[in-house]
Amino acid sequence: MKTWNQLFIRQGFILEEKSPNEFICTNEKKENVEFLLKSLDVANVDYTFWNDVLTIDNPPISEKQWLEAVDFRGRGVSEIIGLEEPKVFELDTYISGVIRELNRLGLYTIACCDGHEKRQPHIYFHKETNMEKVMKLFRALRVNVHLSQSRSHRVAFRMNREQLLDLAENMRKVQIDWLEQEEQYIQKMVFLQELEQLLSVSGESGNEEDIRAVVYEKLKPYVDHITVDRYGNLLAQKTYKTGRGPTILLNAHLDTVEAFAPGRTIVKQGAIWSSSEGILGADDRAGVAVLLEIAKWLDTSSFNGTIKFVFTVEEECGLVGARNLEEYFLWDVDAAIVVDRRGSGDIVTSCSTIQPFCDIRYGQFFEQVARDIGLTHWTCTAGRSSDTRIWAEHGIQSVNLSAGYEWEHTDDEILNTDACYGTVQLIQAVLNQWRDFSTMLRNLRRGDRNDVCYVGRNDLRRVDRKVVKVERVSKVKSKQME
Template sequence: MKTWNELFIRHGWLITEAKENQFSLEGETAENIKYLTSSLEKARVDHFLISGHLFIYQAPISEEKWIDILDFERRGRTENIWEQADISQLDTYIAGIVRQLNSLGFETTSSCDGHSIRSAKAVVKKTKNIEQLITLVTAINDGSITLRESERCYTINFRCSLPQLLNYAEELSLIDCSTLNEDSEAIKKGHFNTLLEELLSINGESRNESKIRSFIRDYLTPFVDHITEDQYGNLLAEKTFRNGNGPTILLNAHLDTFEAFASERTIVKDGPIWSSSNGILGADDRAGIAILLTVAKFLPQTHFNGKVKFVFTVEEEIGLLGARNVNDYFLWGVDAALVVDRRGKGDIVTSCYGAFPFCDKAYSDFIEKVASDSGMPYWKATSGGSSDTKIWAEHNIQSVNLSAGYMNEHTDDETLDIEASYEVTKLVEAIFLKSNELRATLREINNMKRNINRSPLFRKLIT
């Protein structure tokens, strides 16, 4: 369920939330304020205006109901709107993008949400240089956005579903004008930190994971082909890229925290080190979730030719129960797993206390090499404790558990190094960028095992 603030941003209003359900209307036009209040009246939402502020003392309605109210007959059908300030004159699903582009200094001349018939587009005047627009587009691109330059304008094309346009509007709202002169990586890192902070605000101890599961499902849906909740409460999703002839990779983090978050706690930020003002921070495993959601958005931009399966498990903290109850058929065909649920930084966990191996050495050697080639030579294979990784290994899946940047988990002294956490997204992305080498490594492992199984000595030992 979206908050009122999110509903307003996604659908084109440039207002700020001063306090919970209290919004400053400063800077918004009289026409758009009138359209907003009339829409709230149609939704039968109790509200009132006073001194340039909007007050709402009612829970948000669903976005589907909000769209039904906003999407009146023939809204935005003229498409070529030269004055883009009036939300009601813009197509329903692209109004938020247009308003955010204008607020960032990119003056639009026309737009269309495609009406589920063709690609959506926004046409931008050449009032800013192309490098700034490229930076902006690159920061939010998940492989669905293209930019074309002509003599008089830039055209941004969005080849995506209508709901994804609303997500782009929300992402654009997180960008500060001052960052447009920075590279897109800095903007991406800012988006990651915002996502991480939002995840750390959602409670979800073992057996109470519904809110965090719902958030992840909403966030992940645009980036996958299928997503479902299994009979035990795990969130399962998959995406096939191109013809799917490459390896099948499992990406895993867990939904539950060690305990519930303390009421009215705040996140204390000391540079890149985050902690909780009271109780656990919950970076175990909210950091892992943020990393995998960021990777999910990145994957369509790669040339990866295979399948990715996501498993967000419940009840990991009380005995890996969610992972133990994932249906075997979902794991069929999985070649390798990347779990993100390890303290510290630079660890590639390859066994449980050195006694139960998670993978062959060739798999961890491959990840070490990818890290080194990507400027992170300190990533090294090591032994570690119990995690969902053990369950995937029991299914004969090549598996490792990667550090997520947190320390002192399960205690009030828990901290998170957000720089180290963001670095993991770059490592996992680099692994997918070298999927051909990964495929060759997995083939080598399988051939080696096949040869061992065929050897006379092995057959003698098992008979």
């Protein structure tokens, strides 16, 4: 369920949120405020409006109900004349939020269409608009658009009109001065805002409902299928391009070791974040943020294959969510990437000296990719328990990557946000090399399975199959075991 603020942003109203049910309307045009109040009346929402302050007495309604309230026959016109701030009711219902955000950022428009489910949504920009900034913004937000060669100020969206609502919400996070920076800067700043939001939602082991709902809403636009299993794990899946590449499991856990202290704030000292009181919760909200960023990036990436997302519950009290995951979800998984490790450069390939997570060559692939993109500090190492153990027990080649936090489970917990974003970059680089990744996995399946190994820093040991046996469990064998 969207909040009132989200519903307003996605439709194009520019209000200042004072509280979840109270909004200051002084920065919005009179005509838009009048249309907003009229739409609330149509939706049978109780509110008061006094001295430019809107107070809503009802809980948020569904977005379907809200869209029905703001829509009417004949809504939307073909042109927005001049540089005057547009009126919401003059814009097509699904693109009004995007238009208002573009104009807020100084990227002025003159015409638009949300496609009406018959053609691609498109926007015509004012002749004085800097189209390089327009395209940089859309690339930074992972939006698949096409700039017309014949009409240089026309942009078409390769998406359905419902996705325009999500785009408007993402654009609200962008600040005007960001457009003077490089594309990657904008991407990182949006990522940090998402990370901060995730760190604001409490959810200790056994009480993950709120954070799961937030992650569900953020992930849903970017996957083909999404569900919550009977134990409470959040599962999702999407096939990209032809799907002929590998099937990769991406995993982080939703729970924190304890609830967040009421009223705590996030203290920022440059790239280092901490909590004013109690734990920060970067274990594993940082991992969750990384995977949500990957989900957004994948749509415009070169990756060809299938990605399965697993956000587990109750990891902190014994990997309970992962242990109770329905086995069928793992049957076709070729490899797993977990983001739930302290530090800034660890590729964890085993649980201490007890259990290997993968063949050494799998970990070395990540090392090589990191070096190729200039992240030379990433190194294979042994680690501690995590959900990675469960995927390895299913015979899946698995690694656990650093998420940037330190001193987890204590009041001294910190998060290096630069390191956290570096994990995003590493996973992107690995998935961009999906052909080499597939070849490496194929060679591992064909190679000598009598030996597996784990890696510690400057320490490579061979473990005989008689001691540790890690092999894929086939569907047939799984059925027999049941």
